[in-house]
Amino acid sequence: MSRIRLRATAATALAVLALAAPPTLAHSPDPAIAWPLYTPDDTLQFRWKENEVPPSKMRDAVVAAADDANGSRGSRAPSIVYAAGGSSTVEYGANVFCGVAGLACADGWDAPDTFRVAFRSHGWQFDWGKLQWCQLQSTPQNGCYDIENVGLDEFGHVLGLNHHANYSSESDYLDAVVQTVSHARAKVGWNAHDFGRCDTAKLQLRYDMVNSARKYSTCLDIATALSMSASDRSISLGETVTFTVVVQVADSASYEKLRSNWVSERRIVLERRAPGSSTWTQVAVVPPIASSGMYQIRLSPTTTYDWRGYFYKPTDEGLRASSSAPFTITVSGTCPTCPQAPNPVSTREARP
Amino acid sequence: MSLRRWRDSLGPPLLAVVAVVAVVIPAAASPTRMRASDALAIRTDAGALPVCDGHANQAPRAATAWYRLDPALDADGALTGWRFFAGQAAERHALEIALPVESFASGPRNGLVLVGADDGRRSSIRIVDIGRRCATALHEGPDLVRRAVLTPAADAIVEFRLDRRTRADLGVWLRPLDGSKPSRLVNPLAPSPRVGIVFSTDLRFSTDGRRLVITSCGEAACLTRLLDRKTGRLTTIDDEGVGETIAVVGDELVAYGGCASLPCRIVARNLASGRVRVLAERAGLASLTDGVLAYEDYRQRGRVVIRPLGGGTARTVALETGMRLVPGESRALAGIEGPVGSVAIAPEGRPSWTHVPATFVEVHR
Numbered sequence: 141m142s143r144i145r146l147r148a149t150a151a152t153a154l155a156v157l158a159l160a161a162p163p164t165l166a167h168s169p170d171p172a173i174a175w176p177l178y179t180p181d182d183t184l185q186f187r188w189k190e191n192e193v194p195p196s197k198m199r200d201a202v203v204a205a206a207d208d209a210n211g212s213r214g215s216r217a218p219s220i221v222y223a224a225g226g227s228s229t230v231e232y233g234a235n236v237f238c239g240v241a242g243l244a245c246a247d248g249w250d251a252p253d254t255f256r257v258a259f260r261s262h263g264w265q266f267d268w269g270k271l272q273w274c275q276l277q278s279t280p281q282n283g284c285y286d287i288e289n290v291g292l293d294e295f296g297h298v299l300g301l302n303h304h305a306n307y308s309s310e311s312d313y314l315d316a317v318v319q320t321v322s323h324a325r326a327k328v329g330w331n332a333h334d335f336g337r338c339d340t341a342k343l344q345l346r347y348d349m350v351n352s353a354r355k356y357s358t359c360l361d362i363a364t365a366l367s368m369s370a371s372d373r374s375i376s377l378g379e380t381v382t383f384t385v386v387v388q389v390a391d392s393a394s395y396e397k398l399r400s401n402w403v404s405e406r407r408i409v410l411e412r413r414a415p416g417s418s419t420w421t422q423v424a425v426v427p428p429i430a431s432s433g434m435y436q437i438r439l440s441p442t443t444t445y446d447w448r449g450y451f452y453k454p455t456d457e458g459l460r461a462s463s464s465a466p467f468t469i470t471v472s473g474t475c476p477t478c479p480q481a482p483n484p485v486s487t488r489e490a491r492p
Numbered sequence: 493m494s495l496r497r498w499r500d501s502l503g504p505p506l507l508a509v510v511a512v513v514a515v516v517i518p519a520a521a522s523p524t525r526m527r528a529s530d531a532l533a534i535r536t537d538a539g540a541l542p543v544c545d546g547h548a549n550q551a552p553r554a555a556t557a558w559y560r561l562d563p564a565l566d567a568d569g570a571l572t573g574w575r576f577f578a579g580q581a582a583e584r585h586a587l588e589i590a591l592p593v594e595s596f597a598s599g600p601r602n603g604l605v606l607v608g609a610d611d612g613r614r615s616s617i618r619i620v621d622i623g624r625r626c627a628t629a630l631h632e633g634p635d636l637v638r639r640a641v642l643t644p645a646a647d648a649i650v651e652f653r654l655d656r657r658t659r660a661d662l663g664v665w666l667r668p669l670d671g672s673k674p675s676r677l678v679n680p681l682a683p684s685p686r687v688g689i690v691f692s693t694d695l696r697f698s699t700d701g702r703r704l705v706i707t708s709c710g711e712a713a714c715l716t717r718l719l720d721r722k723t724g725r726l727t728t729i730d731d732e733g734v735g736e737t738i739a740v741v742g743d744e745l746v747a748y749g750g751c752a753s754l755p756c757r758i759v760a761r762n763l764a765s766g767r768v769r770v771l772a773e774r775a776g777l778a779s780l781t782d783g784v785l786a787y788e789d790y791r792q793r794g795r796v797v798i799r800p801l802g803g804g805t806a807r808t809v810a811l812e813t814g815m816r817l818v819p820g821e822s823r824a825l826a827g828i829e830g831p832v833g834s835v836a837i838a839p840e841g842r843p844s845w846t847h848v849p850a851t852f853v854e855v856h857r
């Protein structure tokens with residue numbers, strides 16, 4: 141077995157190991173709720189239920205919550221909008237699907253056609269005392285619940301999210317709006333009006349990304365697969381080689397709708413090393429050429445090197461680093477006047 | 493399986509209980525001993541609900557009934573109280589009663605519903621005879637009674653009390669209807685980090701009447717205590733895998749599997765061995781009668797699964813559009829009693845007061 145092939149095999153083995161690693165439990169995406177998923181990119185219209193119409197200020201806050209969901213879903217999850225003739229309902233009364241303890245609740249019994257969301261009445265008496273909705277108080281007091289926040293939680297359920305699993309310290313409470321225990325004013329997160337990163341992560345898993353350039357939630361830890369090819373692996377000095385890189389989400393069922401997605405508009409680096417060396421040098425950033433996760437660059441290598449493409453783990457999204465299997469491009473002959481390859485951008489130790 | 497409408501016919505066991513209730517309640521709780529304040533008087537649109545005449549030997553007019561509670565709101569949407577609707581058989585609501593915000597109802601049993609109301613100073617408990625359209629005062633006092641149920645023998649009330657000022661748990665009390673002094677049956681629930689602040693406390697008896705079942709639920713988790721009335725032994729089920737109680741049958745607690753919302757699995761936990769068996773996955777509303785569990789299955793939209801607890805073949809019944817299984821009282825804020833061996837199906841899972849209250853599905857077929 142050649143040295144190159146051996147390294148390629150080792151890299152593949154590491155990639156497989158990375159794929160096989162169990163997903164991290166802490167800061168995991170929200171669990172899924174067990175009713176059928178609505179159609180991606182659909183628009184779910186809701187109306188106020190007859191004889192159970194919420195008060196005006198609650199209606200305003202619920203519509204705002206729907207806007208919050210639409211603005212922060214970060215995925216192809218359906219949008220939720222108010223329409224007088226909507227087939228889904230938002231209600232304000234006594235509803236069987238709410239259980240004995242919730243402040244509000246969602247039901248997908250008729251999913252994926254319609255949904256129901258119900259809010260308990262302002263002043264509802266629980267064992268601990270009276271439920272107070274902040275928007276319905278003349279001056280919001282600590283201990284009241286924010287309708288827009290709770291509404292966003294419920295719309296998260298509608299879209300298929302179950303409650304986020306927090307650390308016992310709840311230090312990650314802001315990672316999700318879809319929470320088991322709602323926070324009253326003025327506890328942390330009581331008025332969060334955007335889905336948290338772990339809410340969005342699950343929506344991305346269940347509904348897919350809007351396009352290949354969109355950022356993956358940092359609550360995800362998605363393996364990527366990078367492949368690189370060259371137009372020629374044996375050239376004469378002065379000839380040009382076209383390097384083509386393709387980046388995808390790894391092919392794993394656990395990635396649900398994200399599986400094998402193209403990954404576009406990221407920073408892909410072309411690296412080289414002298415044969416036998418373990419130190420890789422960054423040569424160039426490979427520009428994207430298509431939305432199908434493809435990147436391309438043309439170079440004229442001046443001597444024989446091993447080459448690989450590398451995707452460094454971004455700090456602002458939940459994708460893992462990946463590398464192509466290295467290959468050698470052999471350069472023969474001399475050409476004193478030939479243009480040189482771009483200056484290296486950095487030198488670094490090899491990594492798998 | 494066919495859906496069938498209400499029938500007045502009842503099985504012998506229920507009739508036997510009716511006889512007990514008819515004898516005990518009027519005799520034990522004579523209205524002449526009660527001093528109901530005007531604020532707590534049960535009022536209907538037509539005025540105060542008449543006091544039942546209390547003839548101990550009067551045969552009950554009907555042993556079946558339904559009730560439901562609906563929020564009463566002011567112009568700003570704030571809860572100002574409850575509208576208690578109740579009726580018999582297939583009739584639309586026969587009775588409409590205004591109740592304050594801190595109110596409850598439990599039952600019906602043999603046409604009787606226990607109704608509690610608190611005006612912020614005093615709690616009252618009355619038993620409303622739906623068929624006769626009258627009420628009997630059972631208790632009025634300064635203790636804040638949050639919830640109460642009648643014992644199976646109808647000789648006492650079991651009450652869950654709160655401290656009026658702090659709303660701290662004061663435990664579960666037994667109030668005999670013979671006028672003797674109430675006694676505490678179960679101590680207040682010790683704080684449970686798993687359950688958190690208690691939102692709701694449900695009282696019920698096991699189907700054989702042997703155990704009092706107290707389910708305390710926080711926003712997302714529940715803890716269940718069972719008092720064996722024969723031995724006095726208290727068993728606590730503090731298990732994140734056991735949530736809202738559906739019923740206690742024999743030595744098994746049937747409950748949701750500890751989910752914060754539906755759908756959820758339904759489990760049966762053996763009270764002696766602790767062994768848990770899963771009865772259903774992705775279940776919605778559920779009801780248990782005569783040893784048979786009926787539940788909505790989110791994997792079979794629009795259908796109710798009927799499954800004997802003791803094993804045997806499960807079958808499904810189709811629901812008409814808008815109809816759902818009527819669940820337990822705490823969840824439904826409603827109650828209905830039907831023919832023996834049947835579960836109720838109603839619009840949106842609560843007995844209707846504008847149409848036929850409910851239809852029934854026989855579970856043994």
